[in-house]
Amino acid sequence: MRAVKAGFATRVAVVALALAHVAGGARADWTYQAGPEEGRHAGFVCAEGTGERSGERLCFGLSCNAGSALAFGMSAEGAADLLARSEVDVQIFAGPRVLAPLRFHTIGLGTFEAPLEEAHLPGLERLKAGARMELRYWEAYDAPPAVWSFPLTGSRTTIETLEQVCPMPDFAAQERAARTEADPGATVLADMREACAVLGGEVTVGAGYTTPIDLDGAGAEDLALNHGALSCSAAEDLVCGPAGCLRSVWQAQEDGQFLRVFLNTAQGIAAEAPGSLRFTFSGSLCGRVGAGPCEQVWSLQDGEMAPAE
Incomplete structure (x- = not known):
């Protein structure tokens, strides 16, 4: 990005x-x-x-x-x-x-x-x-x-x-402005197409790219993006690896824009209590390289997702 x-x-x-x-x-x-x-x-x-x-x-x-x-x-x-x-x-x-x-x-x-x-x-x-x-x-x-x-x-x-x-x-x-987008799905897709075009390929949008979530219980529709659902014909694993695929989570703001509160490699994201998400990680986020998979609950803290205490 x-x-x-x-x-x-x-x-x-x-x-x-x-x-x-x-x-x-x-x-x-x-x-x-x-x-x-x-x-x-x-x-x-x-x-x-x-x-x-x-x-x-x-x-x-x-x-x-x-x-x-x-x-x-x-x-x-x-x-x-x-x-x-x-x-x-x-x-x-x-x-x-x-x-x-x-x-x-x-x-x-x-x-x-x-x-x-x-x-x-x-x-x-x-x-x-x-x-x-x-x-x-x-x-x-x-x-x-x-x-x-x-x-x-x-x-x-x-x-x-x-x-x-x-x-x-x-x-x-x-820094906050750099994490704010009006349409996160379109922005990430445009960036992926640009990166893929450098390699001479084209991007196909697969199932599960955007998932509506209720991150904070505020009523507005938040978003989780699975960047790995964007497949580049020249490099299928461009944003994926043994630990999973790049994923991002976006919190809806009062002005209609979205704030990115998470960007990292994960194998899965599931809803938890309002303000929290359950992530499935593998590798260093589980404690060491090669470890996992493991599940962790992360909570929304000062505009970013962080491991819940």
Whole structure:
């Protein structure tokens, strides 16, 4: 499932990257700039393309705008493979260490933003301490990645300045939003089709994919999804293994959306008392690898299913 959803609530104007297009030449180091409007802050670094990418330019950085939360930004000039993209999955290496993945969404032609998540905080420290970073994105699933190299000179001062003047995201609200869907069945099916298509296959929806359940006794219809009922013709066991198949449980919310309260491998899910479910597990969730099967009752605790005490 996607770690970050399109339409992230905070629409940060990535001014840093727009500012990078003025004044001509390439910037060798990280640069901090405040825009003409109060509260607009940005830090960025740019690189010029070489070889097959001669004439292209890519900028990467962080920014906030008028009180919005700190976020990542990226912009491209002359890169045809990026100009028409609505989203770009990016992997960043600081030295030998990889940062948590970034999913950028377009906010303008060749200009993108990605939310800063709690998982990225250790990566920010590595960006401050490193000498160079490498940014990779894929033009196609079966093609080698496009690779850009940036210096990290000045990154510590720039990022620490931004941390002082830009508010951090509400990570708890951000995490909950990432677990909320209007139609969980359609979202999981779309993700499965995307993963299967990479392997050259198609998805067939089998019996038992969606099961209505009464998770909390509130009257609204909650859902249990058996991801294993989605069969990929190129890899039948794409989400299944000896311990069972990937399953998820979704609690209906007052606004009509669904909150994911469970995502793990299980052999079965059965209704228990309101607020509880009986899971059949095998393997490590039964105490050790290869153990089981075993049954456990899990209860709804602070918006997530957890083993009942």
